[in-house]
Amino acid sequence: MTYQPPVRDHAFLLRDVLEIEKYADLPGFEDAAIDVVDQIIQEAGRFTSEVLAPLNAVGDKQGCTWNPDHTVTTPKGFKEAYAQLVAGGWPALGADTAYGGQGLPHVVNLSFSEMSSSANMAFSMYPGLTHGAYSAILNGGSPEQKALYLPHLVSGNWGGTMNLTEPHCGTDLGLLRTKAVPQADGTYRISGTKIWISGGEHDMAENIVHLVLARIEGAPEGVRGISLFIVPKFIPDAEGKPGARNSVFCDGLEEKMGIHGNATCVIRHEESTGWLVGEENRGLALMFVMMNEARIGVGLQGIAQAEAAYQAAATFAKERLQGRSLTGPKNPDGPADPIIVHPDVRRMLMDSRAVIEAGRAFLFWTACRATWPTPALTRLCARRAMTTWP
Numbered sequence: 442m443t444y445q446p447p448v449r450d451h452a453f454l455l456r457d458v459l460e461i462e463k464y465a466d467l468p469g470f471e472d473a474a475i476d477v478v479d480q481i482i483q484e485a486g487r488f489t490s491e492v493l494a495p496l497n498a499v500g501d502k503q504g505c506t507w508n509p510d511h512t513v514t515t516p517k518g519f520k521e522a523y524a525q526l527v528a529g530g531w532p533a534l535g536a537d538t539a540y541g542g543q544g545l546p547h548v549v550n551l552s553f554s555e556m557s558s559s560a561n562m563a564f565s566m567y568p569g570l571t572h573g574a575y576s577a578i579l580n581g582g583s584p585e586q587k588a589l590y591l592p593h594l595v596s597g598n599w600g601g602t603m604n605l606t607e608p609h610c611g612t613d614l615g616l617l618r619t620k621a622v623p624q625a626d627g628t629y630r631i632s633g634t635k636i637w638i639s640g641g642e643h644d645m646a647e648n649i650v651h652l653v654l655a656r657i658e659g660a661p662e663g664v665r666g667i668s669l670f671i672v673p674k675f676i677p678d679a680e681g682k683p684g685a686r687n688s689v690f691c692d693g694l695e696e697k698m699g700i701h702g703n704a705t706c707v708i709r710h711e712e713s714t715g716w717l718v719g720e721e722n723r724g725l726a727l728m729f730v731m732m733n734e735a736r737i738g739v740g741l742q743g744i745a746q747a748e749a750a751y752q753a754a755a756t757f758a759k760e761r762l763q764g765r766s767l768t769g770p771k772n773p774d775g776p777a778d779p780i781i782v783h784p785d786v787r788r789m790l791m792d793s794r795a796v797i798e799a800g801r802a803f804l805f806w807t808a809c810r811a812t813w814p815t816p817a818l819t820r821l822c823a824r825r826a827m828t829t830w831p
């Protein structure tokens with residue numbers, strides 16, 4: 442199937458429905474003029490349909506490969522596409538200009554994310570998780586951590602992950618057992634196994650920054666004893682470049698239907714070196730920054746997959762020949778008419794389209810009000826616009 446990016450629908454929503462230009466006086470948003478946003482959406486449509494979509498089937502059929510040296514090879518073409526993603530500055534769209542971002546409203550980033558997710562969901566999860574890691578460090582990291590990690594996450598040269606789930610604990614993170622032992626130099630030694638870690642290991646970024654939930658020795662049981670740590674795959678050296686290999690390893694890949702191109706990893710922390718983010722035992726609150734972003738991301742994935750499914754169904758309905766139209770043959774030279782002539786088929790397609798367009802409008806509206814590049818702008822915008830539905 443050829444993916445047709447819904448560029449006009451996105452532009453209509455942002456310009457005419459949400460009127461994002463009315464935020465243009467907010468600090469840092471001077472550059473979000475609608476004609477600039479229009480161009481970004483056009484280019485997002487081109488990149489996602491021409492570069493990412495052709496890799497979707499390849500990625501799922503070939504999948505990622507785990508290697509005995511604990512590395513993971515992504516499907517053919519992913520590495521080159523990721524290099525284009527980084528070169529095009531796409532990971533920086535909605536990020537803070539202080540760290541190399543473009544400072545555009547998160548909703549513009551969402552527009553790009555929806556298209557990437559429709560075109561190739563497995564691929565789009567890599568930058569998606571990286572953006573989540575960026576947001577968690579932006580909100581809870583120390584100035585040094587922000588300076589060290591954020592520019593790399595914003596550029597996409599380094600990837601990000603969230604390490605929450607363990608074999609015995611998913612929804613109820615209060616049960617987690619991964620242990621953190623404080624060291625004299627202020628770091629922590631992290632030990633434990635995490636599962637289902639999206640983008641946990643791959644060959645596309647020069648470093649991977651794991652955000653890990655663990656319990657510091659002696660911390661209270663349950664959710665009140667969980668802390669958040671940065672565990673880089675390669676420990677940054679004095680110049681901030683990837684240095685010594687940290688003892689965090691991918692022990693295998695797990696099955697996730699339809700997203701074989703995304704490396705879903707079992708991650709083993711074998712006394713890996715970690716740096717505490719924020720305060721001890723306050724990790725879950727910080728991780729919720731990332732999880733809340735992931736929630737909007739999961740809603741977006743639903744819209745993106747529905748859009749892709751709608752496009753496939755509409756194409757099929759125009760090609761599949763069955764029966765004749767009630768108002769006389771519409772394909773008189775063929776053996777039958779395409780099924781799109783039947784009112785009930787059209788009804789089903791229009792139902793899908795209505796749900797998708799309403800869902801997308803709700804998603805973009807939420808993003809306009811809830812997620813801006815910096816916490817201060819998020820609060821400012823929420824105060825100003827929370828009460829209005831355009």
Ligand SMILES: Cc1cc2nc3c(=O)[nH]c(=O)nc-3n(C[C@H](O)[C@H](O)[C@H](O)COP(=O)(O)OP(=O)(O)OC[C@H]3O[C@@H](n4cnc5c(N)ncnc54)[C@H](O)[C@@H]3O)c2cc1C
Binds near residue numbers: 613
């Ligand atoms: C596509 C995908 C990507 C993922 N990526 C990551 C990742 O990058 N990092 C990571 O750490 N994890 C990741 N996960 C794992 C995910 O976080 C867990 O699957 C999730 O936390 C649920 O845990 P579980 O699967 O163990 O389900 P369980 O916790 O075993 O729950 C099973 C079922 O019981 C229900 N349930 C549980 N408790 C309650 C309750 N109190 N009340 C009502 N119902 C309840 C749940 O809703 C669910 O339906 C990913 C999962 C998926 C599907």
